[in-house]
Amino acid sequence: GDSVTQMEGPVTLSEEAFLTINCTYTATGYPSLFWYVQYPGEGLQLLLKATKADDKGSNKGFEATYRKETTSFHLEKGSVQVSDSAVYFCALSVPLNFNKFYFGSGTKLNVKP
């Protein structure tokens, strides 16, 4: 079945460090892939997306590339800030099934000054 596997957290980094959060997926058909961010006490915000193989999504310095050959969609940022501290969810949506989402388990990022 369709699923997303995300690296376990928490991830603790110093400000200006490089960030990678790994995400791999299993899907039938041609899913779209997403990264969402959730700040404490809030809903999920769409961070970036990619809808087909080799697409690169980017936003606010974050990037992820849809790699069909490795079924991966790893999140990267070159220099994290304290304000990036949040929980990050990788997700895929399945077309033709009401865009049903499959979420990874979430990765908590702590950035220290």
Next chain:
Amino acid sequence: DTEVTQTPKHLVMGMTNKKSLKCEQHMGHRAMYWYKQKAKKPPELMFVYSYEKLSINESVPSRFSPECPNSSLLNLHLHALQPEDSALYLCASSHPMLAEQFFGPGTRLTVL
């Protein structure tokens, strides 16, 4: 208007109470979703409405009753809940031609 709104922000209810959660969007989205999120877990899908019709029910107990009165509004009626139903309830919507979902801020529900 590019947001999903949810009311109330917080709700405390007893096990014998009846209450409702409300979700609204004015982005012209025709799919709307209810999720339940427990602490330190990803959201779990409960219901999907597409063009105001219930399309997916993820085997949710009948004490949760969804309603979609029109294309902009989604309700979740709650009755005889259990303490384990305490969670953050998230609403989301999506456009028919796009895959991403837009989430509201959630309702924090506590069942005593």
